[in-house]
Amino acid sequence: MSEREPLMPDQLTHGWLTQRVSALVLERRPPRSWRVGVVVCALLTLVFVIGLSHLFATGVGIFGLNIPVAWGLPITNTIWWIGIAHAGTLISAVLLLTRQRWRASINRFAEAMAMFAIVCAGLYPVLHLGRPWFWYYLLPYPNDMGLWPQWRSPLVWDFFAIATYLLFTSSFLYLSLLPDLASLRDRASARATRLFYGVLALGWRGDALHWARYERATKTMAAVAAPIVVAVTGIISLDLAVSIVPGFHFTIFPPYFVAGALLSGFATVAILAVVLRWMFALEDLVTRQHLDYLGRMMLIFVVIVNYAYTQEMFAAWYSGEVEYRYVYLDRWTGPYAPAWWGMILCNVGLTQLLWFRRVRRSPLAMLALGITTNLGMWLERFQIVFTSTHADYMPSNWDTVWPTGWDWAIYAGSLGLFGLLLLLFVRLMPMISMHDMRAQIADRGRDG
Amino acid sequence: MAKPMGWLARLPDEGALSAAVQQLRAQGWTRLQVFSPYPIEGLAEALGHRSRWSGPVILLVALGAAGAAFAMQWYSAVIDYPFVVGGKPFGHWAPFALVTFAMGLLGTVLAAIIGMLAGNHLPQPYHPAFNVPDFADASDDGFFLLLAADDPQAGDEPAVHQALEAAGARIVAEVPA
Numbered sequence: 369m370s371e372r373e374p375l376m377p378d379q380l381t382h383g384w385l386t387q388r389v390s391a392l393v394l395e396r397r398p399p400r401s402w403r404v405g406v407v408v409c410a411l412l413t414l415v416f417v418i419g420l421s422h423l424f425a426t427g428v429g430i431f432g433l434n435i436p437v438a439w440g441l442p443i444t445n446t447i448w449w450i451g452i453a454h455a456g457t458l459i460s461a462v463l464l465l466t467r468q469r470w471r472a473s474i475n476r477f478a479e480a481m482a483m484f485a486i487v488c489a490g491l492y493p494v495l496h497l498g499r500p501w502f503w504y505y506l507l508p509y510p511n512d513m514g515l516w517p518q519w520r521s522p523l524v525w526d527f528f529a530i531a532t533y534l535l536f537t538s539s540f541l542y543l544s545l546l547p548d549l550a551s552l553r554d555r556a557s558a559r560a561t562r563l564f565y566g567v568l569a570l571g572w573r574g575d576a577l578h579w580a581r582y583e584r585a586t587k588t589m590a591a592v593a594a595p596i597v598v599a600v601t602g603i604i605s606l607d608l609a610v611s612i613v614p615g616f617h618f619t620i621f622p623p624y625f626v627a628g629a630l631l632s633g634f635a636t637v638a639i640l641a642v643v644l645r646w647m648f649a650l651e652d653l654v655t656r657q658h659l660d661y662l663g664r665m666m667l668i669f670v671v672i673v674n675y676a677y678t679q680e681m682f683a684a685w686y687s688g689e690v691e692y693r694y695v696y697l698d699r700w701t702g703p704y705a706p707a708w709w710g711m712i713l714c715n716v717g718l719t720q721l722l723w724f725r726r727v728r729r730s731p732l733a734m735l736a737l738g739i740t741t742n743l744g745m746w747l748e749r750f751q752i753v754f755t756s757t758h759a760d761y762m763p764s765n766w767d768t769v770w771p772t773g774w775d776w777a778i779y780a781g782s783l784g785l786f787g788l789l790l791l792l793f794v795r796l797m798p799m800i801s802m803h804d805m806r807a808q809i810a811d812r813g814r815d816g
Numbered sequence: 817m818a819k820p821m822g823w824l825a826r827l828p829d830e831g832a833l834s835a836a837v838q839q840l841r842a843q844g845w846t847r848l849q850v851f852s853p854y855p856i857e858g859l860a861e862a863l864g865h866r867s868r869w870s871g872p873v874i875l876l877v878a879l880g881a882a883g884a885a886f887a888m889q890w891y892s893a894v895i896d897y898p899f900v901v902g903g904k905p906f907g908h909w910a911p912f913a914l915v916t917f918a919m920g921l922l923g924t925v926l927a928a929i930i931g932m933l934a935g936n937h938l939p940q941p942y943h944p945a946f947n948v949p950d951f952a953d954a955s956d957d958g959f960f961l962l963l964a965a966d967d968p969q970a971g972d973e974p975a976v977h978q979a980l981e982a983a984g985a986r987i988v989a990e991v992p993a
Binding site: 381382383386508514515516517518519520524525528529532535536539540543547550551553554555566567570571572573574575576577578579580581582583584585588589592595596599603606803804806807810 | 830837849850851852853854855856859860861863865867870874888889892893896897899901904911912914915917918919921922924925926928929931932933935936938939940941942943945946951952953954955956957
């Protein structure tokens with residue numbers, strides 16, 4: 369239909385690819401922008417550490433949490449972070465199974481993004497516990513109190529879902545890195561570097577039988593990735609939906625949350641793609657065509673999320689219950705109305721720009737839309753968590769609660785932690801999957 | 817001089833590698849190892865690799881993990897620690913389904929990755945081919961074939977060289993034992 373740009377330069381050979389991608393790791397001096405980014409993110413991580421120290425010393429009272437809004441920013445952030453993780457999994461797994469070629473150059477940092485987003489997501493529920501040092505009570509371990517976890521509690525489901533997801537993502541990331549670690553081992557000149565990558569590569573040597581088993585393992589894991597993504601955010605949405613709180617108790621929550629998760633995830637992949645291709649001069653490997661595809665993926669989930677907004681409102685009206693209807697009136701006009709309208713502006717208004725090809729192909733526009741969409745998705749999680757609980761069935765219960773400075777400091781700190789982990793990752797590990805790209809290069813030769 | 821472990825030969829591209837493997841297999845060579853920088857379709861099958869076990873084993877582990885998770889929840893909620901929540905039946909399956917599902921998925925993941933490593937005998941930091949300097953290209957753009965000296969047909973060195981060269985390969989080195 370259209371004149372598609374190639375996803376990689378015509379003159380790209382196996383040798384040139386290996387040399388370029390491993391140089392990003394093995395070269396001594398990283399670009400200046402990387403160093404600036406590390407300093408900024410490290411300072412924010414420091415804020416995170418200070419915030420956590422204060423939290424552990426003082427307790428959850430430092431957060432803007434109060435009955436009836438008992439969840440506040442920490443749970444808003446959990447849902448938001450876990451959503452960001454999902455696109456990484458979807459890109460690496462589902463696009464692998466459906467043989468989408470454009471995944472090859474972006475799957476690695478999408479997987480890394482997933483990994484570090486889960487770390488941030490998983491920290492929040494633990495921080496939100498009044499006594500975080502007792503988090504292991506969620507585990508069914510033999511104990512002398514004779515107690516078991518309460519299997520009807522969504523908190524227990526969450527724990528199992530997030531733990532499964534963390535283990536899945538770390539294994540999948542490592543599996544994908546394995547052949548590339550061997551490439552780095554064989555290219556490294558310093559003995560310590562060779563030893564580092566050599567130990568991690570486990571003696572990988574590209575044996576044909578190894579590749580066969582490797583591919584089978586990768587495909588098996590990719591096949592369970594989609595159910596895992598749906599289960600994890602589905603279960604998190606059940607934390608809200610199994611309650612009877614108006615504004616939480618909707619049966620559309622699991623698919624609605626999954627679509628929103630993927631929207632914010634693809635938005636984050638777009639941000640990372642734009643930033644990393646600029647930082648490491650990868651414009652020919654992560655092309656405008658890739659941004660275009662990412663924009664289309666965002667658009668799919670924009671449509672689903674927008675549909676879910678209408679259905680949520682319809683269900684509130686159709687329930688005929690005055691409390692449900694009031695939740696909506698309150699979202700539009702109450703104290704948290706700016707969050708609702710901000711969400712509509714970001715997720716319904718601005719995202720429609722993605723219908724235009726020129727917007728999807730512009731790095732700057734994609735960066736801006738990635739940021740506004742993430743903001744919109746964050747506001748969506750915020751308004752769900754805050755507005756639903758602040759005015760429920762009993763007016764005597766109503767209260768308005770706002771996040772405190774510590775809430776914001778820890779949130780900013782977690783962004784810094786995410787950025788720091790990601791920046792360190794792209795310097796220690798190949799940020800483009802060399803073995804996936806090699807197969808693409810070989811495929812191109814076959815077609816042409 | 818001690819008998820070498822085998823002979824390492826290099827081929828120009830993936831097509832030549834596949835053709836060479838087929839030719840050597842047809843001639844009755846069995847102790848072949850093949851190395852490539854990315855997976856090549858059909859190569860493992862050409863080497864006689866069949867996978868009958870991995871699917872059923874992964875499925876069994878997944879079902880076992882899910883079953884164990886369900887059994888643990890049922891035992892704890894019905895027998896060991898029954899606890900009334902909203903008057904709901906102790907042993908109903910629905911609240912147990914989510915943890916059961918998650919553990920089934922976890923079983924699949926662990927079985928797949930551990931099975932892959934065990935089947936490939938990894939980690940295995942040492943392999944004789946690593947002694948050949950050119951072999952570093954196997955993780956870059958090199959396609960290699962290793963004919964082990966313990967192949968029943970590998971009588972003398974010239975015969976092996978001849979077979980490899982007839983298959984289009986260029987001898988790189990003798991791999992020390």
